[in-house]
Amino acid sequence: MGFFNDPIHFIAAWLEGLFTGWGLPAGLINVILTFLGVFLVANFGMLYVIFLIWVERKLAARMQDRLGPNRVGPYGLFQTIADIVKLFTKEDTTPEGADKAVFNIAPIMAVVSVLLIWAVIPFAEGWIGTDLSVGALYIVAVGSFGIVATLIAGWSSNNKFALLGAFRTVAQLVSYEVPLVLSLMIPVLLARSMGIGSIVEAQTNWYSIFFFMAPIAALIFFISSIAEVGRTPFDLLEAESEIVAGFHIEYSGAKFAMIFAAEFLHAFTISVLTITLFFGGWQGLGDQYPLVAWVWFMVKSMMAYFTVAWIRTTLPRLRIDHMLNYNWKFLTPLALAVLVVTALLDWLIVNGFGTTETIWRPAILFAANVLIGWVTYALLRRRAAQRPARLVVGTPRPVARPPQPPAQPEPEAAAD
Amino acid sequence: MTPIQALFIITSVLLLVSGFMVVTARNLVRAALWLIAALFMVAVVFVLLDAGFLAVVQVVVYIGAIAILFIFAVMLTRRVMQESGPQSNSWWWVAGLFSLLLFFGLTWIILGWGGAAQHAPRVSAADLDNIEQLGLALVDPAGYVVPFEVASVLLLAALIGAIVVAWDRN
Amino acid sequence: MLDNWLFVGLMLVVAIGFPIVPILVARLIGPSRPNRIKSETYECGIETVGETWVQFKVQYYIYALVFLIFDIEAVFLFPWAVAFDQLALFAVVEGIIFIIILFGGLLYAWNRGILEWV
Numbered sequence: 001m002g003f004f005n006d007p008i009h010f011i012a013a014w015l016e017g018l019f020t021g022w023g024l025p026a027g028l029i030n031v032i033l034t035f036l037g038v039f040l041v042a043n044f045g046m047l048y049v050i051f052l053i054w055v056e057r058k059l060a061a062r063m064q065d066r067l068g069p070n071r072v073g074p075y076g077l078f079q080t081i082a083d084i085v086k087l088f089t090k091e092d093t094t095p096e097g098a099d100k101a102v103f104n105i106a107p108i109m110a111v112v113s114v115l116l117i118w119a120v121i122p123f124a125e126g127w128i129g130t131d132l133s134v135g136a137l138y139i140v141a142v143g144s145f146g147i148v149a150t151l152i153a154g155w156s157s158n159n160k161f162a163l164l165g166a167f168r169t170v171a172q173l174v175s176y177e178v179p180l181v182l183s184l185m186i187p188v189l190l191a192r193s194m195g196i197g198s199i200v201e202a203q204t205n206w207y208s209i210f211f212f213m214a215p216i217a218a219l220i221f222f223i224s225s226i227a228e229v230g231r232t233p234f235d236l237l238e239a240e241s242e243i244v245a246g247f248h249i250e251y252s253g254a255k256f257a258m259i260f261a262a263e264f265l266h267a268f269t270i271s272v273l274t275i276t277l278f279f280g281g282w283q284g285l286g287d288q289y290p291l292v293a294w295v296w297f298m299v300k301s302m303m304a305y306f307t308v309a310w311i312r313t314t315l316p317r318l319r320i321d322h323m324l325n326y327n328w329k330f331l332t333p334l335a336l337a338v339l340v341v342t343a344l345l346d347w348l349i350v351n352g353f354g355t356t357e358t359i360w361r362p363a364i365l366f367a368a369n370v371l372i373g374w375v376t377y378a379l380l381r382r383r384a385a386q387r388p389a390r391l392v393v394g395t396p397r398p399v400a401r402p403p404q405p406p407a408q409p410e411p412e413a414a415a416d
Numbered sequence: 417m418t419p420i421q422a423l424f425i426i427t428s429v430l431l432l433v434s435g436f437m438v439v440t441a442r443n444l445v446r447a448a449l450w451l452i453a454a455l456f457m458v459a460v461v462f463v464l465l466d467a468g469f470l471a472v473v474q475v476v477v478y479i480g481a482i483a484i485l486f487i488f489a490v491m492l493t494r495r496v497m498q499e500s501g502p503q504s505n506s507w508w509w510v511a512g513l514f515s516l517l518l519f520f521g522l523t524w525i526i527l528g529w530g531g532a533a534q535h536a537p538r539v540s541a542a543d544l545d546n547i548e549q550l551g552l553a554l555v556d557p558a559g560y561v562v563p564f565e566v567a568s569v570l571l572l573a574a575l576i577g578a579i580v581v582a583w584d585r586n
Numbered sequence: 587m588l589d590n591w592l593f594v595g596l597m598l599v600v601a602i603g604f605p606i607v608p609i610l611v612a613r614l615i616g617p618s619r620p621n622r623i624k625s626e627t628y629e630c631g632i633e634t635v636g637e638t639w640v641q642f643k644v645q646y647y648i649y650a651l652v653f654l655i656f657d658i659e660a661v662f663l664f665p666w667a668v669a670f671d672q673l674a675l676f677a678v679v680e681g682i683i684f685i686i687i688l689f690g691g692l693l694y695a696w697n698r699g700i701l702e703w704v
Contacts, residue, residue: 027419030589030592031592031596034592034593034596035596035600037593038593038596038597038600039600041597042597042600042601042604046604087612088608088611088612088615088616089612089615089616089617090612090616091616091617091618091619091620092609092612092613092616092618093620093624094620095627096622096627097627099443099446102446102449104609107605107609108602108605108606108609111601111604111605112598112601112602112605115597115600115601115604116594116597116598116601118597119593119594119597129593129594129597130589130590130591130592130593130594131590132468132590132591132594133468133469133547133590134468134469134472134547136664137469137472137473137476137661137664138472138594140472140476140480140660141472141473141475141476141479141480142475143480144475144476144479144480144481144484145475145479147480147484148452148479148483148484151484151487152449155445155487157627158627159627160627167491167646170484170488170646170650171645171646171649171650174481174484174649174650174653175649175653177480177653177657178652178653178656178657181656181657181660182656182660185660185663185664185667188664188667188668189667189670192667192668192669192670192671193668194547194664194668250627253612253616254608254609254611254612254613254616255609257608257612258605258608258609320703321702321703324649324701324703325701325702325703328652328692328696328701329696329701332656332692333689333692336685336689336692339685340682340685340686343667343670343678343681343682344678344682346670347670347673347675347678350671351675463591463594463595468590468591469665473661476657476660476661477654477657477658477661480657481650481653481654481657481658482654484650485647485650485651485654488646488647488650489647491646492643492644492646492647547664547665547668547669548665548668548669548672549669550665550669551664551665551666551667551668551669551670551673552669552672552673552677554662554665554666555666555669555673555677555680555681556677557676561677561680564662564680564684565680565683565684565687567658567662568659568662568683568684568687568688569687571655571658571659571687571688571691572655572687572688572690572691574655575651575652575655575691575694575695576691576694578648578651579648579651579694579695579698579700582644582647582648582651
């Protein structure tokens with residue numbers, strides 16, 4: 001095991017030898033090494049956010065034909081650090097009548113809910129915090145802390161808009177969790193395992209990545225994950241024109257920074273989860289040294305993150321009834337249909353060919369997905385033809401026209 | 417005392433404290449938050465018992481769904497948020513008496529049962545956390561297939577019942 | 587097995603510590619001069635009127651309820667999905683019937699107009 005193939009296990013083995021030399025008991029060594037692993041993963045998450053915020057601001061700026069941060073450091077790279085310093089030196093206010101203890105717990109809980117997901121993310125072969133046998137459900141479970149965090153942040157602020165925002169958020173989060181969980185079940189079904197590490201290992205060949213077997217499920221997962229993060233187009237929870245800023249209105253200084261960091265890390269986490277569950281995670285072409293696999297992992301997840309940022313800068317915000325209809329009347333039935341079809345077909349294919357490693361498996365499942373997609377499209381077309389979209393106003397009103405423009409002033413007069 | 421035992425004792429104490437706070441908190445939302453803490457501690461106890469699946473299910477269903485439902489239900493009712501009325505009525509001593517009776521009765525029964533003094537048979541961790549076996553048992557005709565399907569019908573009934581109750585009164 | 591959860595447990599401790607440390611540091615280095623006006627509830631500069639904790643509509647409750655039903659469904663179906671390799675076709679159909687019954691619940695709610703945001 002060379003250092004450059006697998007530095008993490010190399011260092012871990014060296015440390016274990018060192019500690020054993022000191023005569024520490026095996027249990028304690030295990031705890032210390034695990035703690036170092038935890039510290040590494042958590043630091044990676046929290047420090048990477050600093051870089052991500054810069055990436056996203058630069059991307060958004062370029063997409064909107066701006067320059068973005070470009071003053072602090074090369075290419076504005078240290079802008080986020082300057083922002084952190086600014087946020088930390090701001091006054092940390094607590095609104096009158098707030099439930100202080102709960103108010104302080106909420107930002108901590110928001111960070112916890114996101115960081116805990118990273119315990120089961122495989123960065124490369126063997127580079128995984130812990131491959132829990134219930135990994136997929138664990139992700140859902142940890143996500144529910146995020147819901148609670150939002151709810152208590154809004155409730156404890158003693159602010160109408162914060163509470164309204166929190167309620168809206170929770171309605172959105174619990175709604176979108178239904179298609180999220182249903183589409184999460186499809187990789188579990190295809191891999192026959194809930195462990196995230198096992199799900200990645202099941203996608204060995206280029207054609208056996210789960211995106212080819214379940215493209216619709218991958219899309220549903222990606223869309224509902226974006227809704228779980230509360231990003232555009234699902235960012236009604238912070239619609240500044242309606243509810244000021246949503247549940248975190250009253251937070252300032254470091255506590256706001258924590259909520260903000262948790263949101264950004266969550267956005268990156270869903271990109272990572274999407275590529276892990278549907279695009280083979282750290283698996284890549286060529287040699288699979290852990291360090292190379294980690295590079296594949298980062299490249300893929302940054303591509304997914306780019307898509308998240310791209311969607312954010314492109315789409316407008318949805319209206320709340322549209323958003324909920326989209327979830328309950330489109331995503332959820334579609335996810336259920338895909339689940340039923342995938343389950344039935346996959347059983348028939350795997351038992352018919354007697355193996356999971358056949359190219360027919362992705363081929364047939366992909367064809368079935370195309371068929372489902374086509375049927376969905378046809379149904380939507382029919383429904384749209386039956387029911388034209390209702391206008392918000394009762395009767396169409398004539399378009400306001402500006403009065404005739406006043407006569408242009410003479411160029412000579414303007415020059416005066 | 418092994419570290420596991422220490423963890424178990426800490427978790428149990430926190431669980432009992434949270435449970436106590438649930439019934440004594442004056443603010444209903446705060447009571448619900450203490451309930452979430454108590455439910456989380458139960459999940460930790462499941463983990464200590466090597467039952468990872470149950471622990472995760474505990475968090476998904478109880479904290480992720482039922483606790484949220486509680487908080488929503490509390491918010492639906494008007495003017496309960498800062499209610500500071502008396503927390504007990506003149507019958508509190510009867511309730512206390514029955515609680516004590518129940519507590520000592522249960523303790524007596526458990527102490528009288530021979531199994532309480534024995535160590536549980538050592539189950540290998542692979543058996544205990546085997547989700548595959550659970551999945552097989554759920555849909556096995558010789559196993560739990562009828563309860564499995566009945567559970568689905570029960571969920572459907574719960575959904576329809578709740579809609580009828582909550583919606584038609586509106 | 588417990589070794590697997592050791593990582594999660596330590597992660598929980600570290601994840602709690604991570605936000606607490608910056609918040610405490612910020613409290614040390616940041617100013618703290620609260621006054622009545624500053625700690626008023628922020629409503630775009632307008633003085634707040636009435637109670638914060640207003641009554642909410644039943645809609646939220648219904649959504650949470652439908653979510654709960656599907657959540658429990660998922661909990662039942664995950665073990666089924668994991669054991670897929672060893673299932674007979676009969677057992678696969680069992681799971682699908684389970685899904686379809688609950689899909690009926692969704693259709694009922696849809697038909698009654700429960701899912702409309704009013």
